[in-house]
Amino acid sequence: MKVAIYARVSTTRDAQKDSIDNQIAYAMDLITRNGWTVAGTYIDNGISGLKVKNRAQMQRLLADAKKKKFDAVIAKSVSRLGRNLVENLQTADIIVSSGARLILPEDNYDSVTSQSKFNFNIRALLAEEDSATFSRRIKLGRQGSAKRGKYQASLPAYGYRRDENGNLVPDEVTAPTVQSIFHWYLHDGWGMQKISNFLTEHGYPTPRTVSNAGNQGTVWQQSSIKCILTNVTYTGTLCQHREEVRSHMSKERVKVPEDKQIIFENAHPALISKEDFKAVQDLMKSKGNSHSNGQESLFAHLMLCPDCGHGMTYRKDRLKKQNGAYVCCGYVKRGKAFCSSHVIGYGTLLTAVKDDLKELIGSNVRLDRLFDAVKGNVGLKQSALIKELNKLNKQQEQLEKNVQGLITLFSNQALTLEQFNAQNQRNQAEQHTLAKRKAELESVIETQKDTEEQFRAFQKKIALFAQLDIDDEQVLKQLLHQVIEKIEVHQDGSIKIHYSIAHPQDQDMSELLQGA
Numbered sequence: 276m277k278v279a280i281y282a283r284v285s286t287t288r289d290a291q292k293d294s295i296d297n298q299i300a301y302a303m304d305l306i307t308r309n310g311w312t313v314a315g316t317y318i319d320n321g322i323s324g325l326k327v328k329n330r331a332q333m334q335r336l337l338a339d340a341k342k343k344k345f346d347a348v349i350a351k352s353v354s355r356l357g358r359n360l361v362e363n364l365q366t367a368d369i370i371v372s373s374g375a376r377l378i379l380p381e382d383n384y385d386s387v388t389s390q391s392k393f394n395f396n397i398r399a400l401l402a403e404e405d406s407a408t409f410s411r412r413i414k415l416g417r418q419g420s421a422k423r424g425k426y427q428a429s430l431p432a433y434g435y436r437r438d439e440n441g442n443l444v445p446d447e448v449t450a451p452t453v454q455s456i457f458h459w460y461l462h463d464g465w466g467m468q469k470i471s472n473f474l475t476e477h478g479y480p481t482p483r484t485v486s487n488a489g490n491q492g493t494v495w496q497q498s499s500i501k502c503i504l505t506n507v508t509y510t511g512t513l514c515q516h517r518e519e520v521r522s523h524m525s526k527e528r529v530k531v532p533e534d535k536q537i538i539f540e541n542a543h544p545a546l547i548s549k550e551d552f553k554a555v556q557d558l559m560k561s562k563g564n565s566h567s568n569g570q571e572s573l574f575a576h577l578m579l580c581p582d583c584g585h586g587m588t589y590r591k592d593r594l595k596k597q598n599g600a601y602v603c604c605g606y607v608k609r610g611k612a613f614c615s616s617h618v619i620g621y622g623t624l625l626t627a628v629k630d631d632l633k634e635l636i637g638s639n640v641r642l643d644r645l646f647d648a649v650k651g652n653v654g655l656k657q658s659a660l661i662k663e664l665n666k667l668n669k670q671q672e673q674l675e676k677n678v679q680g681l682i683t684l685f686s687n688q689a690l691t692l693e694q695f696n697a698q699n700q701r702n703q704a705e706q707h708t709l710a711k712r713k714a715e716l717e718s719v720i721e722t723q724k725d726t727e728e729q730f731r732a733f734q735k736k737i738a739l740f741a742q743l744d745i746d747d748e749q750v751l752k753q754l755l756h757q758v759i760e761k762i763e764v765h766q767d768g769s770i771k772i773h774y775s776i777a778h779p780q781d782q783d784m785s786e787l788l789q790g791a
């Protein structure tokens with residue numbers, strides 16, 4: 276086979292990265308290994324003031340291709356063919372339509388073996404383009420759309436997804452989680468640690484799982500809760516351009532001064548009212564200044580009054596012999612007419628909780644009944660999730676096909692570069708949403724698969740609790756918050772402990788624990 280070699284450099288940066296010699300060596304290697312012959316070399320060298328107008332050697336190459344002077348053209352990669360995306364694709368198209376075989380070893384492309392006429396991977400192609408120009412263009416594009424009020428951060432905030440037009444809309448799965456987080460913090464008095472424990476224990480997909488399209492990071496961090504509680508996006512306000520990439524090489528992100536940020540009110544549906552958001556910010560500030568003592572924080576945010584639904588607050592001055600007591604917040608705030616005190620001594624409470632845990636550990640019947648119930652519920656949910664996952668896989672295949680279609684349209688010049696970019700961006704946004712949802716599902720399915728394991732972990736935790744020295748308040752507190760979801764104190768002083776198992780939907784597991 277007679278082969279023409281094409282090589283091109285246009286900038287010094289080009290030449291350092293990919294010298295003419297290097298490009299030719301690359302092609303020669305392939306030619307030698309296959310026993311082909313060289314029919315000619317075509318070199319466009321645009322360095323040292325030698326401005327190559329219209330890539331003269333490329334023009335010669337295309338003319339020779341038409342005259343069938345060779346059977347194939349080798350260029351190192353598609354980016355060598357032209358000076359930009361359009362030129363790259365057009366040139367490739369002309370070569371192939373003239374009947375010559377086009378081989379681009381670095382892109383793994385060969386017009387004979389590759390399935391479609393332009394079976395380049397679009398991502399590889401875009402990456403091959405002069406990356407400086409390209410990243411500048413993306414940057415400008417992003418600022419442009421931010422100014423029009425369109426959310427353009429690389430990832431939507433947890434709780435949102437993009438619709439088919441790239442607009443930010445509440446995500447059916449994660450938006451309620453965001454609202455719960457604000458509610459727990461503001462109205463139920465939960466701390467960030469308790470919230471993150473709860474979400475982890477109950478297998479809520481974490482922001483990391485959602486954004487990484489991987490299964491890592493199933494543990495909620497306090498910092499994630501803080502990020503969510505302080506993110507103004509949830510009030511419907513768009514705060515764009517908060518940081519930018521300083522250089523496309525290092526990908527280093529720098530904070531943009533506040534006056535240069537772009538802010539839009541009511542840019543997308545709010546998940547949280549502005550009032551609640553403000554209240555949360557104030558609460559966070561005030562909390563940061565107060566310190567609670569060990570006893571108060573031991574059962575903090577676990578205690579609940581079943582009659583009025585309020586939390587319970589620790590009072591050092593009540594039942595002093597018992598080291599203080601918990602009383603209903605509704606009673607404290609709104610008086611006798613609203614609710615009774617539901618007072619319970621700290622000592623009594625601690626003993627009761629420890630006793631119940633010990634009994635739970637000792638009772639295989641209670642544990643087995645609990646486990647059977649968990650398994651049953653999980654099985655049902657599992658099949659619905661897998662069904663959805665299969666649907667998403669099909670949608671993803673369709674999107675891949677769409678990309679191929681776009682490339683074909685573009686290479687046939689049925690689309691302008693702008694149209695191509697717009698369509699492609701939309702497609703990518705959709706792919707992103709799909710991938711995100713898939714990751715969520717996979718993570719939930721994975722979590723549920725581990726039910727048995729988690730259940731054993733729960734068993735271990737409570738066993739550990741039984742052996743624990745009660746003096747270590749910090750460890751004790753951590754364990755309490757891990758195994759107990761809430762403790763209800765009735766008017767008559769009786770208590771009901773709700774244990775937290777991995778699945779919040781299976782709420783009445785705790786009833787089983789209690790009732791057995």
Ligand SMILES: [Zn+2]
Pocket residue numbers: 580581582583584585603604605606614615617
């Ligand atoms: Zn009450």
